[in-house]
Amino acid sequence: MSSLLCMCLSTFTSCGVFFLQMGWGDLGAFGEPSKETPNLDQMASEGMLFLDFYAASPLCSPSRAALLTGRLPVRNGFYTTNAHARNAYTPQDIVGGIQDSEILLPELLKKAGYTNKIIGKWHLGHRPQFHPLKHGFDEWFGSPNCHFGPYDNRALPNIPVYRDWEMIGRYYEDFKIDLKTGEANLTQIYLQEALDFISKQQASQQPFFLYWAIDATHAPVYASKHFLGTSQRGRYGDAVREIDDSVGKILKHLQKLGISENTFVFFTSDNGAALISAPKQGGSNGPFLCGKQTTFEGGMREPAIAWWPGHIPAGGVSRQLGSVMDLFTTSLSLVGLQPPSDRQIDGIDLLPAILQGKLIDRGLAGILGTAYGNKGDKSLRTVAWVGENTLFITGKNIQEYIGWLQNIILV
Numbered sequence: 001m002s003s004l005l006c007m008c009l010s011t012f013t014s015c016g017v018f019f020l021q022m023g024w025g026d027l028g029a030f031g032e033p034s035k036e037t038p039n040l041d042q043m044a045s046e047g048m049l050f051l052d053f054y055a056a057s058p059l060c061s062p063s064r065a066a067l068l069t070g071r072l073p074v075r076n077g078f079y080t081t082n083a084h085a086r087n088a089y090t091p092q093d094i095v096g097g098i099q100d101s102e103i104l105l106p107e108l109l110k111k112a113g114y115t116n117k118i119i120g121k122w123h124l125g126h127r128p129q130f131h132p133l134k135h136g137f138d139e140w141f142g143s144p145n146c147h148f149g150p151y152d153n154r155a156l157p158n159i160p161v162y163r164d165w166e167m168i169g170r171y172y173e174d175f176k177i178d179l180k181t182g183e184a185n186l187t188q189i190y191l192q193e194a195l196d197f198i199s200k201q202q203a204s205q206q207p208f209f210l211y212w213a214i215d216a217t218h219a220p221v222y223a224s225k226h227f228l229g230t231s232q233r234g235r236y237g238d239a240v241r242e243i244d245d246s247v248g249k250i251l252k253h254l255q256k257l258g259i260s261e262n263t264f265v266f267f268t269s270d271n272g273a274a275l276i277s278a279p280k281q282g283g284s285n286g287p288f289l290c291g292k293q294t295t296f297e298g299g300m301r302e303p304a305i306a307w308w309p310g311h312i313p314a315g316g317v318s319r320q321l322g323s324v325m326d327l328f329t330t331s332l333s334l335v336g337l338q339p340p341s342d343r344q345i346d347g348i349d350l351l352p353a354i355l356q357g358k359l360i361d362r363g364l365a366g367i368l369g370t371a372y373g374n375k376g377d378k379s380l381r382t383v384a385w386v387g388e389n390t391l392f393i394t395g396k397n398i399q400e401y402i403g404w405l406q407n408i409i410l411v
């Protein structure tokens with residue numbers, strides 16, 4: 001997994017949990033055999049599981065840009081070209097980022113009186129004009145980039161950590177990540193930030209949007225001491241267990257404060273498990289081919305759970321073809337706002353699927369409009385996608401799918 005999106009939208013509180021690089025097959029609810037995600041599995045049993053839910057890109061920056069704009073990466077500017085112009089992705093040595101002309105979900109929610117916070121990795125540009133507080137967020141605790149490193153040098157310093165406008169330290173130096181043991185307290189710090197933020201908003205009766213974008217499952221994966229060595233799946237599994245535990249604590253906190261029925265929570269990931277980090281630091285894409293950085297199912301298809309007690313029928317399973325871009329339109333719908341009408345919005349409102357079990361017809365091209373792959377334009381031709389009980393495949397490795405799905409059509 002690459003990133004967890006926990007969206008909390010309250011009164012509607014909206015709470016988004018966005019895993020980094022988490023694979024479809026990483027959750028017990030999706031069949032992971034060691035069943036080490038009891039809290040996420042419970043979240044699914046109390047809410048709705050989406051089996052056909054997709055990232056907008058098999059890479060973090062474009063997927064996040066799509067989530068927050070409701071638009072395909074090819075429209076919001078986070079795409080690559082066959083010549084590999086690197087504007088798809090924003091590590092610290094890339095100068096690009098989210099454009100002012102894009103309208104982000106928190107900008108719209110702010111107009112409806114919401115307080116918006118991002119905790120964790122932003123990844124839509126690190127220069128001042130791209131700062132989350134310039135794009136609708138009221139608060140930020142986290143970093144502009146992934147916790148790669150340590151660079152420990154002048155040319156590439158370690159990645160900074162921010163509280164709102166202020167840089168408060170750097171990974172490895174002030175926010176320790178022990179590369180040898182994998183110990184870091186960051187998930188605990190991000191969890192505490194989330195709990196404190198929710199308490200503060202509840203105490204002042206303030207509707208909020210929380211985008212909890214943690215990154216412990218992105219290599220180098222990390223976990224705090226309490227979780228290290230506890231998983232059957234190695235250090236990656238330790239990180240998953242800590243995230244699972246944290247999601248459970250966030251949901252329990254909402255219940256304890258009496259706002260769970262006013263809070264819509266969605267959990268998903270920004271791209272599939274990174275097989276390049278496997279076997280020690282990569283997750284599982286279940287039965288699906290390949291992973292992060294490919295447009296195969298393993299790179300794009302994500303675990304997804306919607307939770308909203310008292311509203312979403314417990315234990316629901318949806319075959320709705322969904323996308324992270326839908327969370328933009330769905331969140332607006334929850335607060336009674338219309339999506340912007342002056343531009344193409346690709347996300348659809350999932351509430352009929354979530355609340356009434358409807359299946360909304362939509363074009364496949366509408367969610368798989370971009371590609372990023374090591375094979376350049378060839379990745380476009382090897383894309384595989386799933387329709388209602390039917391798998392369409394172009395390319396090779398078809399054997400891997402047989403036995404998992406009822407119908408296979410070669411195109």
Ligand SMILES: *[C@@H]1O[C@H](CO)[C@@H](O)[C@H](O)[C@H]1NC(C)=O
Nearest residue numbers: 175176177178183184185224
């Ligand atoms: C994590 O926090 C504990 C308790 O405060 C501390 O002993 C430990 O050194 C911290 N670990 C890291 C890697 O920062």
